[in-house]
Amino acid sequence: MPRLSLAVRAATAAAAVLTFTAAGASVAAAQTGTINATATVLEPITISGTSELQFGTVFPGVAKTIAVSDAGAGEFTVGGDGGAQVAVSFNLPTNLASGGNNLPIGSWAGYLNTTNSATSGGSTFTPSGTAFNANLSGTTGTAGSMFVFLGATVTPTITQVAGTYTNTVTMTVAYTGT
Amino acid sequence: MALHERERFWRRLRPVLLPAAVLLCGAGSVHMRAPRIRVAGVQDLTFGKIVPGVTTTILLTDAGAGQYTLTNQSARTVQVQLVFVLPTALALGGGTTIPISFGPASAGFSPSGSLADVVPFDPAVPFTVTIDSKRTARVFLGGTLQPVAGQPAGSYTVPITLTTN
Numbered sequence: 001m002p003r004l005s006l007a008v009r010a011a012t013a014a015a016a017v018l019t020f021t022a023a024g025a026s027v028a029a030a031q032t033g034t035i036n037a038t039a040t041v042l043e044p045i046t047i048s049g050t051s052e053l054q055f056g057t058v059f060p061g062v063a064k065t066i067a068v069s070d071a072g073a074g075e076f077t078v079g080g081d082g083g084a085q086v087a088v089s090f091n092l093p094t095n096l097a098s099g100g101n102n103l104p105i106g107s108w109a110g111y112l113n114t115t116n117s118a119t120s121g122g123s124t125f126t127p128s129g130t131a132f133n134a135n136l137s138g139t140t141g142t143a144g145s146m147f148v149f150l151g152a153t154v155t156p157t158i159t160q161v162a163g164t165y166t167n168t169v170t171m172t173v174a175y176t177g178t
Numbered sequence: 179m180a181l182h183e184r185e186r187f188w189r190r191l192r193p194v195l196l197p198a199a200v201l202l203c204g205a206g207s208v209h210m211r212a213p214r215i216r217v218a219g220v221q222d223l224t225f226g227k228i229v230p231g232v233t234t235t236i237l238l239t240d241a242g243a244g245q246y247t248l249t250n251q252s253a254r255t256v257q258v259q260l261v262f263v264l265p266t267a268l269a270l271g272g273g274t275t276i277p278i279s280f281g282p283a284s285a286g287f288s289p290s291g292s293l294a295d296v297v298p299f300d301p302a303v304p305f306t307v308t309i310d311s312k313r314t315a316r317v318f319l320g321g322t323l324q325p326v327a328g329q330p331a332g333s334y335t336v337p338i339t340l341t342t343n
Contacts, residue, residue, distance in 0.1 A: 035221065035245070036335050038225065039334045040334070041332055042229055044230055140227070141333075
């Protein structure tokens with residue numbers, strides 16, 4: 001029966017074609033996953049010299065020390081991102097100068113605090129050009145602050161020339177990124 | 179064709195058509211059970227605290243690298259193509275953004291899910307990988323942020339989508 005044979009062949013062929021097509025469709029369906037890229041940009045750091053380091057009147061041959069808690073202590077105020085870690089370093093002069101005359105500075109002292117106090121709640125340190133790390137007050141996303149007090153000792157010679165002596169103390173503060 | 183002839187025709191055809199139909203159903207079910215990869219974003223690409231004006235890079239091997247898992251749930255090895263939708267900036271809101279960029283080795287694929295056998299690749303280019311059956315592979319993603327000197331403070335974010343084809 002020709003008609004029947006033709007139908008059988010057609011059905012078988014269709015099945016074979018479809019089977020082949022299905023077997024070739026072993027590709028995984030598209031799937032997606034999402035993450036976020038996140039970053040927190042810190043508040044810019046601000047530094048201001050709040051108080052000069054003032055030795056006042058100094059007598060030839062008599063060393064004079066200004067402690068960090070003295071009225072004449074120098075002070076820097078630092079602002080930035082709350083809780084952020086910063087690296088602190090100094091560029092310290094070895095002399096105060098008056099024209100061509102120098103008044104030697106024998107030593108330095110420092111006190112660092114997250115509140116504006118040179119007597120409690122902070123910690124002492126020895127200022128130098130070598131950076132050390134500290135944290136601003138507060139938490140991320142809020143304004144943080146730090147207060148740095150400086151003292152020092154000047155050692156005038158017995159023949160120290162009279163005059164007004166001065167020099168510049170520079171403090172550098174930078175985020176460490178942690 | 180007379181009615182009895184038509185019935186006899188279909189009766190003789192049935193033994194052939196029935197297996198064919200079953201075969202078609204079977205073929206259809208193979209298609210339905212095509213190997214399936216489940217993709218999940220499991221860790222954000224985290225730059226942490228960044229400083230205005232300081233370019234920051236997270237490598238694909240860094241702890242802050244983004245991570246996706248690719249789970250082959252099927253009983254056979256599957257080959258898929260990884261395609262990222264990469265952003266060009268992180269946003270703070272109000273139109274404030276930080277440019278983000280990706281390099282030729284910012285992304286990495288690990289068939290085992292470990293950094294020990296990670297293979298770097300360019301996330302900007304579709305990348306074909308093979309995942310063994312019943313295994314979870316992992317994709318790592320780093321990037322570079324370039325905040326300007328006066329970059330406004332705040333928390334910036336942007337989604338990054340990975341698609342498997």
